[in-house]
Amino acid sequence: MNTDDHQEIARLLPTPAERDLPPGRHRHHRELLMRTIKADRSRARRRLLRPPVLLPLAAAATVVAVVLTVMPGARPESSPTRITPAAPGTAQGAVLLLDRLAAGALSSHTGPVRDDQYVYIRSMATRTEHLKPVVAGALKEREDWNPQDPRPIKETGLFREDGTFVPIHSEPTPAGIRRPTYAWLASLPTEPGALYQRIRQEAHPVDGQDFDQTVFESFGNLLSYTVMPPATQAALYRAAARIPGVVEMPAGADATGRTGLAIAREDRQLGQRTEWVFDKTTLAFLGLRTYLTTTSKWGEAGTLVWANAILERAVVDRARQVP
Numbered sequence: 107m108n109t110d111d112h113q114e115i116a117r118l119l120p121t122p123a124e125r126d127l128p129p130g131r132h133r134h135h136r137e138l139l140m141r142t143i144k145a146d147r148s149r150a151r152r153r154l155l156r157p158p159v160l161l162p163l164a165a166a167a168t169v170v171a172v173v174l175t176v177m178p179g180a181r182p183e184s185s186p187t188r189i190t191p192a193a194p195g196t197a198q199g200a201v202l203l204l205d206r207l208a209a210g211a212l213s214s215h216t217g218p219v220r221d222d223q224y225v226y227i228r229s230m231a232t233r234t235e236h237l238k239p240v241v242a243g244a245l246k247e248r249e250d251w252n253p254q255d256p257r258p259i260k261e262t263g264l265f266r267e268d269g270t271f272v273p274i275h276s277e278p279t280p281a282g283i284r285r286p287t288y289a290w291l292a293s294l295p296t297e298p299g300a301l302y303q304r305i306r307q308e309a310h311p312v313d314g315q316d317f318d319q320t321v322f323e324s325f326g327n328l329l330s331y332t333v334m335p336p337a338t339q340a341a342l343y344r345a346a347a348r349i350p351g352v353v354e355m356p357a358g359a360d361a362t363g364r365t366g367l368a369i370a371r372e373d374r375q376l377g378q379r380t381e382w383v384f385d386k387t388t389l390a391f392l393g394l395r396t397y398l399t400t401t402s403k404w405g406e407a408g409t410l411v412w413a414n415a416i417l418e419r420a421v422v423d424r425a426r427q428v429p
Contacts, residue, residue, distance in 0.1 A: 187242050189397040189408045191379070192356045197347075199354035200369055203384075204347045208340035210389045219288035219333050219421050225252040226422045226429060227331050229393075230361055231414035239405035240398070242412060245361055251425040252331065256281035256289050264425045271426065283308040283324065291334040298344040305345065318350050319373035319380075325349070326382060326394065333421055358383040360393030361413035372399055378411060391416060 227250045235243035249266045258278035265272055281290040295301050309324040311317055325346045351371050358368030358381040368381040377400035383392045395413035398405055420429040
């Protein structure tokens with residue numbers, strides 16, 4: 107495989123920062139992907155992504171605070187591989203929907219989360235089975251434990267798939283945009299304009315990707331596999347409305363087929379659209395999906411690239427603890 111192929115594969119992955127669900131996951135999975143391609147070019151594993159959800163507090167003040175969200179809905183064995191998207195809406199529609207999401211975030215009663223605790227996520231996502239053209243395979247269930255320790259740490263997370271626990275190792279990584287903890291998120295400005303500029307400054311460009319799409323993906327990472335103060339989450343929604351090209355979609359679906367409203371942005375350089383999907387009634391984040399918008403060597407327009415669904419989110423006291 108030549109350098110161009112590596113760059114093309116990296117560009118296909120909708121990843122703006124060097125982290126994924128748990129801290130440092132992006133780097134871990136990119137390395138895993140490259141190793142897998144070298145071993146078997148006919149099959150490549152793909153990373154998991156993100157989602158925002160309004161989190162209710164479920165604990166007394168005198169005991170461990172546990173934030174728990176269990177998302178309803180079916181859990182099919184596979185996700186549709188062809189998307190027939192509705193026509194995108196407008197930027198003004200995105201502003202209105204993101205403002206509704208912000209109001210919902212402010213009415214929640216989340217956290218705080220201690221530095222010695224973990225954010226637990228249970229999710230399902232598709233697995234890419236082929237890259238040229240891209241083929242999204244069956245869904246895979248996964249559990250993640252993300253440490254909230256703000257210090258530079260080497261073991262930046264733990265996940266379980268198929269009953270096996272796998273630690274995620276990286277260079278010592280402090281809390282920050284690559285490893286967002288509750289405390290770091292709480293330190294961000296809550297004025298939307300200032301927050302937008304802060305994220306733009308800290309977003310890491312991705313080769314071949316429209317930088318505004320990189321910023322959009324960075325917001326998506328922060329709004330997904332984290333627990334954050336309500337004021338921070340509200341500010342992130344309102345700041346996301348400032349990203350050029352962001353629109354609302356009248357309908358979207360997560361990896362398990364749950365449908366809802368969506369916030370979307372298309373990267374015209376890569377010919378892909380990413381959607382954040384929210385429940386129509388509760389506005390809780392359901393998941394996201396990315397699909398091709400133009401026909402290319404990666405596949406026909408409408409081909410699903412990747413999708414996930416968040417099934418459960420909580421705060422626990424230790425790794426491997428299940429709510």
